[in-house]
Amino acid sequence: MKEKKIEIEYQVYQDMSELSKEDAELLTTARTITKQAYAPYSRFRVGAAARTEKGVVTGTNQENASFPVGICAERSLLSTAATLFPGIAIDTIAISYDNEKGESIHPISPCGMCRQALLEYESRGGKPLRVILSGQSGEIIIVESVSKLLPFAFTDKELS
């Protein structure tokens, strides 16, 4: 038997003033786009903004009275990106939220299903997909590759 350990590296920033100009702009877009979420049930509005070489793509969570039908902001964004810019990698995605029932001052991270979807997109793009996580204010986390958020991932290698 061997004991093994997985560690991930990530960066923590106190606020947006510590970010590069382009990361700050992307996060601002993600924070702002939360207003376009359709979240009448959870009142938890999520916004995502991704930078590609063709331009910025956004997404928001879209809920449904039949709860499983709803879609997260991240996967909403990925569908849009793949449709508008087929074959184009995403450099960085920023994810933010606005919780109408509480505070929005700490970073959240993608749900398991979205991590899986983001990982596939990173693989399709052939380069690391950076992830910026934050609320409407406060600390910001940056992870240099979405693969770090999903150790032991199920990938296309299993299907070959």
Ligand SMILES: [Zn+2]
């Ligand atoms: Zn999700």
